[in-house]
Amino acid sequence: MSFLQKPKVSHSGLPRNELGLSIRDYEGSMSTLCAGCGHDSVTAALIQAIWELNLPPHTIVKMSGIGCSSKTPAYFVEAAHGINAVHGRMPSIATGANAANRNLHYIGISGDGDSLSIGLGQFAHVLRRNVRMLYLIENNGVYGLTKGQFSASADLGSKAKKGEVNRQPPIDPVTLALELGGSFIARGFSGDKDQLVPLIKAGLMHDGFALLDVLSPCVTFNDHEGSTKSYAHTRHFDHPAAQADFVPRKIPIQAVYAGGEAIPVALHDGSTVILKKVAKDYNPVNREEAYQYIQEHRARGQIVTGLLYINEDQAEFHTLNGTASGALRDLPYADLCPGAAVLEEIQQRYR
Amino acid sequence: MKPTDVSNPDHFHRVVDCQWACPAHTDVPGYIRLIAQGRFTEAYLLNRESNVFPGILGRVCDRPCEPACRRGRVDEKPVAICRLKRVAADGKGEIASHLPPVPARKNGKRIACVGAGCASLTVANDLLPLGYEITIFEKQREPGGLMRTNIPAFRLPTEVLSEEIHLITDRGVDLRLDTPVASMKALLERGFDAVFVGSGAPRGKNLDIPGRYEDPAHVHIGIDWLESVAFGHVTAIGRKVLIIGAGNTAMDCCRTSLRLGATDVKVMARKPLTLLKASDWEMEEALEESIEIIPCHAPRDFVLADKRVQGVDFDVLEYHEHDGRLESSILGSAFFPADDVILAIGQENAFPWIERDIGLEFDRWDVPKVDRRTMQSTRPGVFFGGDAAFGPENIIWAVEHGHQAAISIHQYCQGEEIQVRPPVGLHLASTKMGMHEWSYSNRYDTSGRRKVPHVGLTERFKNIRIEVELGFTPEQTGVEVERCLNCDIQTVFFAPKCIECDACIDVCPTACLTLAVNGEEEDLRGRLKAPANNRKQPLFVSEPLTQTGRVMVKDEDQCVHCGLCAERCPTAAWDMQKSLVKIPYASDLRGR
Numbered sequence: 001m002s003f004l005q006k007p008k009v010s011h012s013g014l015p016r017n018e019l020g021l022s023i024r025d026y027e028g029s030m031s032t033l034c035a036g037c038g039h040d041s042v043t044a045a046l047i048q049a050i051w052e053l054n055l056p057p058h059t060i061v062k063m064s065g066i067g068c069s070s071k072t073p074a075y076f077v078e079a080a081h082g083i084n085a086v087h088g089r090m091p092s093i094a095t096g097a098n099a100a101n102r103n104l105h106y107i108g109i110s111g112d113g114d115s116l117s118i119g120l121g122q123f124a125h126v127l128r129r130n131v132r133m134l135y136l137i138e139n140n141g142v143y144g145l146t147k148g149q150f151s152a153s154a155d156l157g158s159k160a161k162k163g164e165v166n167r168q169p170p171i172d173p174v175t176l177a178l179e180l181g182g183s184f185i186a187r188g189f190s191g192d193k194d195q196l197v198p199l200i201k202a203g204l205m206h207d208g209f210a211l212l213d214v215l216s217p218c219v220t221f222n223d224h225e226g227s228t229k230s231y232a233h234t235r236h237f238d239h240p241a242a243q244a245d246f247v248p249r250k251i252p253i254q255a256v257y258a259g260g261e262a263i264p265v266a267l268h269d270g271s272t273v274i275l276k277k278v279a280k281d282y283n284p285v286n287r288e289e290a291y292q293y294i295q296e297h298r299a300r301g302q303i304v305t306g307l308l309y310i311n312e313d314q315a316e317f318h319t320l321n322g323t324a325s326g327a328l329r330d331l332p333y334a335d336l337c338p339g340a341a342v343l344e345e346i347q348q349r350y351r
Numbered sequence: 352m353k354p355t356d357v358s359n360p361d362h363f364h365r366v367v368d369c370q371w372a373c374p375a376h377t378d379v380p381g382y383i384r385l386i387a388q389g390r391f392t393e394a395y396l397l398n399r400e401s402n403v404f405p406g407i408l409g410r411v412c413d414r415p416c417e418p419a420c421r422r423g424r425v426d427e428k429p430v431a432i433c434r435l436k437r438v439a440a441d442g443k444g445e446i447a448s449h450l451p452p453v454p455a456r457k458n459g460k461r462i463a464c465v466g467a468g469c470a471s472l473t474v475a476n477d478l479l480p481l482g483y484e485i486t487i488f489e490k491q492r493e494p495g496g497l498m499r500t501n502i503p504a505f506r507l508p509t510e511v512l513s514e515e516i517h518l519i520t521d522r523g524v525d526l527r528l529d530t531p532v533a534s535m536k537a538l539l540e541r542g543f544d545a546v547f548v549g550s551g552a553p554r555g556k557n558l559d560i561p562g563r564y565e566d567p568a569h570v571h572i573g574i575d576w577l578e579s580v581a582f583g584h585v586t587a588i589g590r591k592v593l594i595i596g597a598g599n600t601a602m603d604c605c606r607t608s609l610r611l612g613a614t615d616v617k618v619m620a621r622k623p624l625t626l627l628k629a630s631d632w633e634m635e636e637a638l639e640e641s642i643e644i645i646p647c648h649a650p651r652d653f654v655l656a657d658k659r660v661q662g663v664d665f666d667v668l669e670y671h672e673h674d675g676r677l678e679s680s681i682l683g684s685a686f687f688p689a690d691d692v693i694l695a696i697g698q699e700n701a702f703p704w705i706e707r708d709i710g711l712e713f714d715r716w717d718v719p720k721v722d723r724r725t726m727q728s729t730r731p732g733v734f735f736g737g738d739a740a741f742g743p744e745n746i747i748w749a750v751e752h753g754h755q756a757a758i759s760i761h762q763y764c765q766g767e768e769i770q771v772r773p774p775v776g777l778h779l780a781s782t783k784m785g786m787h788e789w790s791y792s793n794r795y796d797t798s799g800r801r802k803v804p805h806v807g808l809t810e811r812f813k814n815i816r817i818e819v820e821l822g823f824t825p826e827q828t829g830v831e832v833e834r835c836l837n838c839d840i841q842t843v844f845f846a847p848k849c850i851e852c853d854a855c856i857d858v859c860p861t862a863c864l865t866l867a868v869n870g871e872e873e874d875l876r877g878r879l880k881a882p883a884n885n886r887k888q889p890l891f892v893s894e895p896l897t898q899t900g901r902v903m904v905k906d907e908d909q910c911v912h913c914g915l916c917a918e919r920c921p922t923a924a925w926d927m928q929k930s931l932v933k934i935p936y937a938s939d940l941r942g943r
Contacts (some may be wrong), residue, residue, distance in 0.1 A: 007911060190853070231851065
C-alpha cells in the first residue's frame with residue numbers, strides 16, 4: 001500500500017490516441033493493494049488495452065463483487081461508470097445493466113473467491129446467458145483479504161505460506177466455461193502483458209460473454225516455493241497454446257494476415273482476432289479438442305494460456321431474448337411505458 | 352547491451368544533470384535541500400567547497416546547470432538554481448571559522464600567482480590549508496580581476512565581491528597590489544616553487560574601420576571602459592550611445608551607459624537575433640531597461656564632423672543558409688547617430704610580459720600551450736588557469752581550472768606525477784526511513800519557476816551601485832526549492848531481487864522503466880515504454896533477471912525521482928539512495 005499519490009507529471013513524449021487522450025487519462029486512483037500484487041499489473045494491462053481501443057471513458061461500466069480483485073475497478077478509468085456489488089453477485093447486476101443499456105462496454109472484475117466459491121452459481125448462469133461483457137477473474141488461489149486461506153482454485157498439493165497442503169480438488173474456470181458453453185474463453189498471466197493486452201482487447205470486442213482467467217500472483221500470501229500460483233511457478237509451467245493478435249477495424253486484415261497456420265476470427269465491431277497456434281496440435285475453434293488438450297496438460301502440471309476457445313456465431317443475451325434493439329433510455333416514453341391498458345392486456349394472457 | 356557498470360562513479364554522477372554540467376561539479380540538489388531546511392550557512396559551505404564564490408556566482412554565474420536541469424525537460428523551465436545559490440549566500444551566518452584551518456607552520460613551498468582574479472584566488476584557497484605560502488601579484492589597486500573591473504556594480508555589489516575575496520586573502524595570502532608582473536623570466540628567477548598564471552584575457556578586440564582613431568575620446572573599448580567606470584575614472588557618457596557587438600560585455604556596457612546619463616542606447620549586432628552570444632537572461636534584463644537590440648547590422652565606418660564622432664554607417668545584412676553554413680549578403684546601408692561608441696566585440700589573451708625563450712611554448716594563435724587536465728604549460732612548474740589558459744570562458748570554469756591547478760601544483764611540489772589525477776569517488780546511502788517514508792521531499796510540486804523581483808525602473812537608475820535584482824523572498828524560496836527533482840536520490844536496482852511483477856513499471860508516472868528482452872541500443876531504445884529520444888542520456892541496463900532472463904531498462908531522461916518504483920517494489924529490488932559524488936581537491940591529497 002502506498003501513501004504517495006502518483007505525481008501529476010508525465011513523460012513529455014507520451015503518445016495520444018484517436019480521442020486525443022494519453023494513457024494517463026485512463027488511470028484511476030492510486031492502488032491500495034500490496035506492492036507487487038499481480039492485480040495491479042492486470043489494471044495496467046486494462047488501461048493499456050482500453051487506451052489502445054480508443055474507448056471513450058463514459059462508454060465503460062466497471063463492475064465487481066468483493067475481494068482484493070474487486071477493488072480493481074477503482075484503479076482504472078476514473079471517468080467510467082462503476083458499481084461495487086455484493087459478494088459473488090456482480091453477474092446479476094451486470095446482466096441487469098446490460099439488459100437496460102446494450103450499448104456500453106461492460107467490464108466485470110472478479111476473483112477466484114468471488115466467482116468460484118460464493119458466486120459460482122451466478123458465474124455459471126451469466127456465462128450460459130452469454131451476456132456481452134468482459135468477465136475477468138484475477139485468480140491467485142488464495143483468500144488474500146482474509147490472510148491467505150486456500151481458495152477454490154488452489155491446486156491439489158499446493159502449499160500455503162506456512163506449509164499446509166491443499167487436499168481439495170480445484171475448480172478451473174476455463175474448463176468449467178468450456179463445459180457450460182462459453183463463447184470466448186481465455187487465460188492470461190499478469191506477468192505477461194504482451195499476451196494479456198490483446199486478450200483484453202479481443203474480449204472487450206467479443207459479441208457475447210468473454211471469460212478471461214488471469215493468473216495474478218498474490219505477492220503476500222501465495223508467492224513462495226511450493227505454491228502453484230507464484231510468479232516463478234507460473235512462468236515455469238506457462239504453456240501458451242494459441243496466441244491472439246488483435247487487429248483493429250481500420251487496419252485491413254490482409255495487411256497483417258497472409259493466411260497459413262493462423263485462424264482469423266471477425267469480431268462484431270469489424271475488428272479481427274488472428275489466432276496463432278503456438279502449440280501445433282491445439283485447435284481453438286473446437287470445444288471438445290480444446291477441453292481435452294487443456295485437461296491433458298493440466299495433468300502434467302502445465303498451465304495452458306492464450307485465447308483457448310472462441311465462437312463468434314453463438315447468439316448473445318439480447319438476441320436470445322429478442323429484446324429491444326437499442327438502449328432502453330433511447331426508447332420513446334410511450335414504448336418504454338405503454339400504460340395501464342397494455343399492462344392489463346398482458347396480464348390477461350396469464351389468467 | 353551490456354549491463355551498465357554502476358561501479359563507475361560517472362554513472363550516478365551523470366544522472367545529476369546540473370552537477371554533471373557544472374564545470375566545478377557543485378552539488379546542486381544537496382545545497383538546495385539545505386536551503387529548504389533553512390540551513391543557509393551549511394548550504395553556503397557546501398557551495399563554497401566546489402565553486403568558492405557562492406555570493407558572486409549566485410548573481411553572475413553563466414549557470415550551465417540550468418539548461419541541463421531535468422525540470423526543464425519535464426516542465427519547460429529549469430529550477431532557478433543560480434537564484435537559490437544567492438539565497439544561501441544572502442542568508443548565511445559567519446563563515447571564516449568553518450573553513451579548514453591554515454597551519455601556522457608552513458610547508459616551505461612558495462607559490463606565485465599572477466593576477467588576483469577568480470582562478471588565482473581558487474589556487475590560494477585550495478593550497479593555503481596545506482601550508483603553502485602564496486604570493487599574488489595584481490596590477491590593479493584592488494583584487495578581483497574581471498569580477499571587479501568588468502561586472503558592473505548594479506549586477507554584483509562590491510561588498511559581496513570584497514567579502515568573498517577577503518575570505519581567502521585574509522587567511523595569510525601575500526597580496527601585492529599595484530604590482531604588475533613585467534617579466535616572467537624575472538619572476539621565475541625569484542625562486543618560487545611554482546608559478547600560476549591567472550591574468551585573464553585582458554585585451555578587448557579592436558575594430559579597424561575608417562574613422563576608428565579620429566575621435567579617441569568618444570570611441571571606447573568595452574572592457575577598458577567598464578574598468579574605468581568600476582574605478583570611478585569615468586562617470587559620464589553622451590546621450591546617444593551605440594554598442595557594437597552583442598555578447599554579455601555588450602549587455603553590461605549598454606546598461607552601464609544608461610546609468611551614466613545616456614538616454615538612447617542601441618546594441619548593434621552583426622548576427623540575427625537567434626544567434627547572439629549574450630545569455631538569454633542578460634538580454635532580457637537589457638530589454639527590460641528599454642535597450643534596443645538591432646540585429647543584422649555590420650559596422651562599415653565612423654562618421655565624423657570636425658574630428659567629432661557623429662555616428663556609424665552600417666551595412667544591413669541578410670542571412671541565408673548555404674551548404675549548411677550561414678552566409679550573409681548586403682541589403683543596403685543605414686546610418687545611426689551617436690555621441691559615443693563602445694566596442695564590445697570580444698576579448699583575447701595577451702602575454703607581452705612572457706618571454707618566448709624560457710621553454711614556455713606558444714601555439715600558432717600566440718596562446719601558451721596548456722594541458723587541459725593538469726593546467727601545466729610546457730615549462731614544468733608553470734601553470735595557467737581561467738581566461739589566461741584557453742581564452743575567455745567564465746568564472747565557474749576559472750574556478751575549476753584553479754582547483755585542478757592546485758592539485759597539480761601540490762603534486763608537482765611533492766615530487767609526484769601530475770598526470771595521475773586523484774580519482775572521483777561515490778558514496779551511496781539508502782534514504783528509506785520507514786514503510787512509506789523517505790528522507791527527502793519526494794512529492795512532485797507542480798509550481799512554475801519563480802521570477803526574481805527587480806528594483807523599479809525609475810529607482811534603479813539613480814545610482815550605478817543599486818543592485819537591480821532583489822533576490823528571492825522567503826516565500827518564493829520555499830516554492831522554488833520544492834521544484835528540484837532530487838536527481839541525486841538515485842534509483843538503484845538489484846537485479847537478483849527482482850521477481851518481474853511489473854509493479855514499478857505500472858506505477859512510474861513518466862514511463863521510465865521497461866522490462867525487455869535485451870538487444871542492441873538502437874533496437875532497445877525503440878522498444879521502451881516511452882520514446883527514449885534524448886541520446887545524451889545513457890540507458891541503464893540491468894544484469895539479466897532470474898525468472899525470464901529479460902533485463903530492466905531505465906531511460907533516465909524524464910525520471911522525476913518520486914521514489915514510487917521503490918515504494919511499490921515488493922522485494923526492495925529498487926531503492927532510493929542518496930549519491931554523494933566525491934570530487935577530489937588538493938586538500939584530499941594531504942599527507943600523501
